[in-house]
Amino acid sequence: MKTLLELTRVGIEFNTPKGAFRALRDVDLKINQGEYISLIGHSGCGKSTVLNIVAGLLQATEGGVVLNGKEVNEPGPERAVVFQNHSLLPWLTAYENVELAVKQVFKGKKSKADMKAWIEHNLELVHMTHAMHKRPDEISGGMKQRVGIARALAMEPDVLLMDEPFGALDALTRAHLQDSLMEIQKDLNNTVIMITHDVDEAVLLSDRIVMMTNGPAATIGEILDIELERPRNRIQLADDPQYNHYRHQVLSFLYEKQKKADESPDKSQASAQDKSIGTDSVARDKRAQKIA
Ligand SMILES: Nc1ncnc2c1ncn2[C@@H]1O[C@H](COP(=O)(O)OP(=O)(O)OP(=O)(O)O)[C@@H](O)[C@H]1O
Ligand SMILES: [Mg+2]
Numbered sequence: 001m002k003t004l005l006e007l008t009r010v011g012i013e014f015n016t017p018k019g020a021f022r023a024l025r026d027v028d029l030k031i032n033q034g035e036y037i038s039l040i041g042h043s044g045c046g047k048s049t050v051l052n053i054v055a056g057l058l059q060a061t062e063g064g065v066v067l068n069g070k071e072v073n074e075p076g077p078e079r080a081v082v083f084q085n086h087s088l089l090p091w092l093t094a095y096e097n098v099e100l101a102v103k104q105v106f107k108g109k110k111s112k113a114d115m116k117a118w119i120e121h122n123l124e125l126v127h128m129t130h131a132m133h134k135r136p137d138e139i140s141g142g143m144k145q146r147v148g149i150a151r152a153l154a155m156e157p158d159v160l161l162m163d164e165p166f167g168a169l170d171a172l173t174r175a176h177l178q179d180s181l182m183e184i185q186k187d188l189n190n191t192v193i194m195i196t197h198d199v200d201e202a203v204l205l206s207d208r209i210v211m212m213t214n215g216p217a218a219t220i221g222e223i224l225d226i227e228l229e230r231p232r233n234r235i236q237l238a239d240d241p242q243y244n245h246y247r248h249q250v251l252s253f254l255y256e257k258q259k260k261a262d263e264s265p266d267k268s269q270a271s272a273q274d275k276s277i278g279t280d281s282v283a284r285d286k287r288a289q290k291i292a
Contacts, residue, residue, distance in 0.1 A: 002069040004191050005159055009063035010269060012049060023049050025217045028062070029210065031159075034189040038249065040216040041212030041221075042260045047195045050212075051161050052191065055081050059135070068158060076104045081189070082153035087148065088136045094147045095132040098122060101151045122154035123147070125184050126177075142173035153184065162194040166201065175234065182232065199254075203246045204232055211253045214260065221258060224249055238265040 013020045019208040024046045031037055036112055039047045052058040056075040067073040069078070082102075098119045106115060123132045126146035136144050145165060152160055166174040185192065187257060196202050202209045206226050213221040226246055228237065237243040247292045 001031045004033040004068060005031040006066045007054070007063070008066070010050070010053060011062035012053065012058065012061045012064065013061045017179070022217045023215055024025050024219065028218050029220065031191060033191055036185060036205055036207045037194070038206040038209045039193065039195045040197070040199070040202050040209055040254070041210065041218065042214055042254065042258065044251060045145055045212045045215045046218040047212060048163055051081075051163055051193060051195060054159070055079055055161050077155050078158040080155045080157035082148050082152045082160070082165045082166050084164040088144055090136050093133045093135050094123065094128055094139065095119060097147055098151045098154050102154050105155045119154060122150040124148045126180060142169050142177065145169060146177065149181070152256045153188070158191060160190050160192045161194065164197065167197065181205065182230070186230065199234070199247055199250045202250060203243060204234060204237065209250060211250065211258075214258050220255055
């Protein structure tokens with residue numbers, strides 16, 4: 001298979017008031033065209049940093065990223081990003097938010113009529129045609145997230161980068177969007193890197209799960225190949241021994257091999273942020289407790 005994206009010996013050091021902070025070291029990863037990769041690891045280990053380096057929003061201190069034979073040094077429309085907090089422009093409708101990105105990529109290449117059809121097509125993929133003329137404050141969180149995904153897909157990116165795209169959604173909306181994304185990916189064969197805190201989500205969606213060690217100086221600990229047939233059905237997989245084996249592998253990496261630093265007496269590595277990793281329900285319950 002063809003390598004589309006290659007991270008070679010990527011490392012990064014941040015300058016902080018307390019001196020240099022080494023967040024990542026020696027991150028090596030080759031991703032093939034059409035692969036769905038999940039990045040999982042404890043809070044603060046460096047997942048978003050990896051994604052931001054691939055997006056071109058951060059510069060690696062060592063090593064580099066090559067996409068389609070070209071070194072990545074800045075953001076580009078061939079790498080669309082879906083952020084966790086959907087980042088739509090509040091004064092534009094769902095349609096206009098997608099239009100903005102489409103114009104950026106296809107101006108001079110598609111006619112006005114073709115652009116309109118393309119915007120509508122992408123909103124249809126995420127089942128948003130009924131509300132496409134509403135503004136972000138008039139639609140739900142799940143719907144905003146769907147518009148964000150439509151906007152990213154409409155750019156026809158070589159790589160879709162998603163930072164916890166479903167993290168803030170309720171379980172039903174999340175399941176629905178995961179299923180839509182699997183369908184879309186089957187049709188379009190997108191290459192995807194998705195950060196998640198959710199073990200079930202990682203196993204259900206991924207071709208490979210990249211598990212990161214705890215920081216500082218985090219790197220890739222293990223990579224798990226998920227050889228489950230597609231299309232995948234969450235209900236059938238719940239009783240599938242192979243699915244449960246994969247789940248167990250990821251849980252054991254996170255909770256045995258990479259116990260979170262602040263679970264041990266030495267809290268020196270603990271990150272400022274604290275988000276729980278777990279299965280759908282565990283993570284949700286913990287989040288709910290924190291909010292309460
Ligand atoms: N601009 C920055 N300056 C200094 N330190 C930073 C900067 N960005 C990130 N870090 C640190 O680098 C480490 C990795 O951060 P990152 O946001 O990539 O973690 P993460 O794995 O995405 O965490 P989470 O799951 O909580 O989103 C953390 O210790 C963080 O505090
Ligand atoms: Mg992050």
